[in-house]
Structures are given as structure tokens and as C-alpha cells.
Amino acid sequence: MTEVMIGGTGTALINILFLGMLFVVALAIARLRSLFAIVMLSGVYSLVSAAWYILVDAVDVGFTEAAVGAGMSTAVLLGAMLLTARTAKPEKPLQRLGPLVVCLATGVMLIYGSVDLPALGDATSPANAGIGLTYLKINWYDMGVPNVVTSVLASYRGFDTLGETAVVFTAGLAVALLLGFGERSLAETLKKTPKAETRPAPRGKDGNAA
């Protein structure tokens, strides 16, 4: 059963390379204090993991990780970072001990649990032999859509996706209700620049460049 998952030495090497890069980036994030660098590195982390998802044939997941993890959340974190200080407070070395123990314990438990997982691409694993196989068989007759991911997401499980869309909408609504809609600052900026400049106030004088 192990030969199905090894796609040759090259793939294994690229796997090790990507996972090693993830490890290094995670270490760097843990050690850095500058929030700007941390935000950028978390974008790098998302991008490397997206590349790794594509390597293990989870193309849609990789795409979502690249769009949401590397693009959207980096931008939102940048916006959030501007509201706070630029560097994280240094903490005492003893305070790091607790989180380190928690991380190590979780990691050991996850590795222990992964021993029982079926091999990647194992044809007899529940994910490939059960309902997944059924969808692959009936999809073309039912839908006429080549991408099974789309037909499962939008049609077979359309109700779930409706729920997901509602969750995204609710998240946007909740953030907007908590933080305000951002129009207050717009109104203030407009008040400070009565001549309707596109540049905000502090740069005022000859701001019609750009």
C-alpha cells in the first residue's frame, strides 16, 4: 500500500523541500518581533503551503489557500496591524515555556494520530472508495460538468454551500457592526479636504500629483 503514495524520488525531495521551507518560515515567525515582517512571512507561509497542496493534487484547496491565505488575510492583517503598535512586546523567556509544551504535546499527538491515516492516493481508503467514488461515477450523467469539485460543491451539496455563503456574509456583517462601516473616517477625511482632493489631508499642499 505504500508504493501508491511515493511518486518517485523527485516528488519526495520536493515534498521535503516544501515542508522544510514551511518549518523555517514558522520558526522565523515565532522568533520575529516586527509585526510587519510577521504578516509578510505568514503570507509566504500560505503561499508555500498552497504550492505543497498542489503537489499532493489538492488543486482547489491550494487555489483557495493562495487566494485567501496569501492574498486576502495578509491584506486584512496589514490593515489590522496599522491599528496597533509596530512591534510585539518582548516576553520573558519563562513565559514561552508553556506554549512550547502545548505545541510539542499537540504535535506528538498529531504525529501519533497520522500513523493510522490511509496512504495518499490509497484506492481502498474510505475517502476514495465510498461516496467519493460514487460521485465520480454518476457526476457526468447527472451534471455534464467536468469538474467534480464544482458539481459536488454547487449542486449535490448546494445546501451546504448556501450555508457557507451565509457564514461569509454574517462574518462581514459582524465585523462591520463591531468596527463601524468605515464611513466615519471617510467623512472625516472629506471634511479635512474640502476641495475634494483624492489625497487625504496630511499631505495636503500640492497633493494633486499622483
Place this chain on the structure above:
Amino acid sequence: MKGDHHMILRVIAKCLIPLILIYAFYVQFHGEVGPGGAFQAGVIIAVALILYALVFGLTATMRAVPPWFTRALAAVGVLIYAGVGFWALLSGGDYLEYQALFGEPPGEHHGQHAGIIIIEIGVLCAVSGAMTTIFYALAGRVAEIRDEDW
């Protein structure tokens, strides 16, 4: 402004933003045959807007795409999605049963295709609207990224 030292950034961003938007629509309408779909496309559209806001300032972005529009877009997206469900109900099927949209027998795909395309447009509106609303809410609290923060 003491010399426009973001000029290269502005020129590049002006070239990139239309490409990003076209790519978002490519992802949207090729979701049936390739990876991706409306969720990713909505995020990519929001990212294009955020890039515009980062480079040209939030005020200009809010003039181009006002905050009331993004909130309305998010709500309309969910309505479009739920509306397809009611359309299927009115056509005599179950909720969100696209096969019933045009009353086709199994094996014919026009209802499925139409249903999937319409709900994906709904998802696109909901995701891009909600993401832009979140960004406006966060970024609307500070005037702009200062030069020394780049």
C-alpha cells in the same frame, strides 16, 4: 508631497488591477472545467480593490466603490443564491434542486448548468462584498499607511 517616490508602485498597480479583475472572472466562469470557483473569484476581486486602496488611498477607493455598495452586494449575493432555491421550489422540485428548474428529465443538463452558474454569481457577489466590507471596516479606522511603514 516630497517627490512622488511611489510612482513605480502606482504605475505597476494601474497595470495589474485590470489583469487581476479579468483573472477573477476567468476563475469564476471556468470553475466548471478547472480548479477554482466563485469563492476564490470573490476573494480575488476583493484583493484587487484592496491593492487599489493600499496604493491610491482609502478615500479614492471609497469614492469608486462606496461602502454601502459592498454591504448591499454581500446581501444581494446571498439573496440570489437563496432565490435559485425558491425558483426550484416554484418549478415543482425540492429546494435548490436544479434539475427541476426547467422541468427536465434526468440526464439533461440545462437546469444544472443554469443553477450552478447563477448560484456561483451569488457566491461571487456575497464573498467579494463581505471581504471588501471587512477591509473597509478595518482600514477605515486609520487614515492611510504612512510612508515609514512600507
